[in-house]
Amino acid sequence: xxxxxxxxxxxxxxxxxxxxxxxxxxxxxxxxxxxxxxxxxxxxxxxxxxxxxxxxxxxxxxxxxxxxxxxxxxxxxxxxxxxxxxxxxxxxxxxxxxxxxxxxxxxxxxxxxxxxxxxxxxxxxxxxxxxxxxxxxxxxxxxxxxxxxxxxxxxxxxxxxxxxxxxxxxxxxxxxxxxxxxxxxxxxxxxxxxxxxxxxxxxxxxxxxxxxxxxxxxxxxxxxxxxxxxxxxxxxxxxxxxxxxxxxxxxxx
Amino acid sequence: xxxxxxxxxxxxxxxxxxxxxxxxxxxxxxxxxxxxxxxxxxxxxxxxxxxxxxxxxxxxxxxxxxxxxxxxxxxxxxxxxxxxxxxxxxxxxxxxxxxxxxxxxxxxxxxxxxxxxxxxxxxxxxxxxxxxxxxxxxxxxxxxxxxxxxxxxxxxxxxxxxxxxxxxxxxxxxxxxxxxxxxxxxxxxxxxxxxxxxxxxxxxxxxxxxxxxxxxxxxxxxxxxxxxxxxxxxxxxxxxxxxxxxxxxxxxxxxxxxxxxxx
Numbered sequence: 044x045x046x047x048x049x050x051x052x053x054x055x056x057x058x059x060x061x062x063x064x065x066x067x068x069x070x071x072x073x074x075x076x077x078x079x080x081x082x083x084x085x086x087x088x089x090x091x092x093x094x095x096x097x098x099x100x101x102x103x104x105x106x107x108x109x110x111x112x113x114x115x116x117x118x119x120x121x122x123x124x125x126x127x128x129x130x131x132x133x134x135x136x137x138x139x140x141x142x143x144x145x146x147x148x149x150x151x152x153x154x155x156x157x158x159x160x161x162x163x164x165x166x167x168x169x170x171x172x173x174x175x176x177x178x179x180x181x182x183x184x185x186x187x188x189x190x191x192x193x194x195x196x197x198x199x200x201x202x203x204x205x206x207x208x209x210x211x212x213x214x215x216x217x218x219x220x221x222x223x224x225x226x227x228x229x230x231x232x233x234x235x236x237x238x239x240x241x242x243x244x245x246x247x248x249x250x251x252x253x254x255x256x257x258x259x260x261x262x263x264x265x266x267x268x269x270x271x272x273x274x275x276x277x278x279x280x281x282x283x284x285x286x287x288x289x290x291x292x293x294x295x296x
Numbered sequence: 297x298x299x300x301x302x303x304x305x306x307x308x309x310x311x312x313x314x315x316x317x318x319x320x321x322x323x324x325x326x327x328x329x330x331x332x333x334x335x336x337x338x339x340x341x342x343x344x345x346x347x348x349x350x351x352x353x354x355x356x357x358x359x360x361x362x363x364x365x366x367x368x369x370x371x372x373x374x375x376x377x378x379x380x381x382x383x384x385x386x387x388x389x390x391x392x393x394x395x396x397x398x399x400x401x402x403x404x405x406x407x408x409x410x411x412x413x414x415x416x417x418x419x420x421x422x423x424x425x426x427x428x429x430x431x432x433x434x435x436x437x438x439x440x441x442x443x444x445x446x447x448x449x450x451x452x453x454x455x456x457x458x459x460x461x462x463x464x465x466x467x468x469x470x471x472x473x474x475x476x477x478x479x480x481x482x483x484x485x486x487x488x489x490x491x492x493x494x495x496x497x498x499x500x501x502x503x504x505x506x507x508x509x510x511x512x513x514x515x516x517x518x519x520x521x522x523x524x525x526x527x528x529x530x531x532x533x534x535x536x537x538x539x540x541x542x543x544x545x546x547x548x549x550x551x552x553x554x555x556x557x558x559x
Contacts, residue, residue, distance in 0.1 A: 194364055195394050197382035199407045199458070213398035291397035291440045 078260040086260040087267070095249070100268060103234050103245040106162055107276075110169025111230045118174045119219065122181020123211060132182070139178055147172040147233050155241050164241040165234060172233040173226045180222035184215035217284070217292020224280040231273050246272075297376055298337035299494050300361065300462065304370035305334040307356055308519075329519035330356055334370070336513065336522065343488050343495040345505035348515035349553060354498045355391070355466050361496065362388040362464050374462070384408060387460040391467045393447045395439040401426060401450045402435040408458030425453040429483065445476035449483060456491055463495045469504065481508065485532060502549050506542055507534050514552055523552060 060080050066072075067079040074082065090096040124131045125139070147168045154164035188211065196210050238247025246265050253261035283289075308329040330353035338344055348354045359365040361372050363382040372379050374386065387408075388394070395404050405422045412418040426435055429449035439447050448468060455463055468484065469477045485508055488495050499505055505512045506528065514524040526545065536542050550556075 191390055191392075191394055192396060194382065194388065195390075195396065195407075197364070198362070198384065198386075198388055199410075200384045210396070213396070216398070288398045288438070291438060 075257060076259060078263060083260050083263045083267070086258075087264045090261065090264055096264070096268060099244060099246050099249045099265075100272060102242075103238065103247065104272065106165045106237075106242075106245065107169055107227075107230050107234050109162075110166040110234075111173050111227060113166075114170050114173035114177055114226070114230075115223070118177030119181050122178045123185055123207070123215075125178065125182040126185025127211070136182075139175060143175040143179065148236055151237065151240050160241060160243065162242065165237040165245070168237040168241070169230045169233055173230045176226045176229060177222060180225075181215060181219060184218035184222075185211060188214045213288065216289045220280065220284045220289065220292075223283065224277060227276045227280055228273065231269070231276060235269060299340040299342075299375065300338040300496075301373040301376075302334055302336040302357070302361070302370070303373065305331055305357070305360070305367050305372065306369045307331040307353065307360065307365075308368050332519035332521050334520070334522060336525075338494055338496065340494055341492040342510045343497070343508060344511045344513060345509035346496065346498045346513045346515065347500065347502060347505050347549065347553070348520065349517045350500060352515050352517050353520040354515055358388070358464050358466050358496060358498050361462075362386060364388070384458050385461045387455040387458060387463055389451055389455050389463065389465040389468055391470055393439060393451060395447060395451055395454070397439050400436045400438055401431055401442070401453075404439070404450060405454045405457050407454060421457060425457040426450075428456075428487075429453040443476070444472050445480050448472065448480050452480075452483065452487060456487060456493075459491075461493060463493055465495065465497045467498055467500065469499070469501070484508065489532075502546055502553075503536060505549075506536060506546055507532075512545075512549075514549055524549070 063080050067074065067077050070077065078086075087096070121135075125136055126132075150168060150171055151164070154167050158164040158167060192210050192214055193206070196206050201209065234245065235247035235250070238245035239251045242248055246269055250262050250265040253259075253265065284292075306329070308327050308331075310327055334357065346354050346357070356365065360367055361379070363379045363386065379386075382388070396407070399407075402422060405425055406418070409418050409421055412421070423435075426432060429452055431446060431450055431453065434442060434446065434450075439450065442450065465484075469480055472480060481504060484495075484497075488508075497504075497508065509528050511525065511527050513522060513526075515521065516523045528542075530539065530542065534542060536546060
């Protein structure tokens, strides 16, 4: 079982590598345009040793962490309020729904004008990209809590505070964890795009800069690292779902 | 005075979609009456089983007794006082599990004992009720790790741990397999013998009602009214097949519910 989980994906990755190698050899494209896997590996080693890769990865991760964290600590409470209070929903839900489909990338000109060039506009864009999905998923999760749970709460004399901490928060946790997983992926997509325009560091910037220098091997290194970090972020969020008191969300539905 | 009194209870609602379709602005003509002029009394410590065809409003009546729902007119009185909402001395046991799935058996039973200051006393009480329903060893299991029957028993423990005046059970055995059904039923009967609290049970199983009830009430289809009320002055355990009076009553109720012969 465990072996299958490891070997089967490895076979696929190996297949892609072989295909990649075949294309570089027989497509007739120059190595400048389509570097071979080995060339990319050597470039990666180079970037690891001179510290460039670590520096840019940390820069990107720093922005994502701050932006995502802000979106989560503001988005979840707002989602709970929208899900619980009819009046709040009437007041704010249309605004949220209106802003939500505007791509965070459309905010780039304004973000740069307001915050200049640097971490701030990038963090702002990541915040925007994560905030709305968190608000919407949380409020939907709150609205779909089984009415039985609130009746149990009323039956056992729960205070309003108890209803939030003992019913609402645990009841939405499985859905919120799923939302965190999907949202961190969006945040990670957006940081690369934001860094291509609004900042002078990070993996996105590295890719853009390498393109300008016609170093497609560096571009590919950047892409591979983005993929690996993305996997790692998803893995971390998924680990949250293994907390025992949230297991009911996976099993009893 | 009876423990619980139901006076001229009526529950109706307006089907908005039907009003829209009929094109008549007069909503009253589209009123659907679920319960119509129900008058019942329940004595202190009595176990009453309520039977009726599905959709007849028997669960709605229970929900109003629990304070989850308001009557359209009429009233429900407990010890002479009208009910104004759910409360901890009037515990509702839900048809499908009402356990909170993110809490262990222990934490669920603790729900009604949160007011106890003395931790030692609280722990002792929780353990006592968990032992009573034979869930020792499962204190720290989550509901989804328990079988259906164990979940019902855990909910029973939670309900009686608060020492309520009334237990209200909405089809407490639905969805259980045959043997588990028997076992949990026995558990409820024993529990009632032990705590002697007013217990109202809605069921669709005629045999359950006859085996458990101090009294059985049969309700009609919508708009629902009381069709039959019968005291069951028999000892327990009861054997329906050998007790002539009970088996005749059983046949009568079958007939009343629209089945011409008992199976």
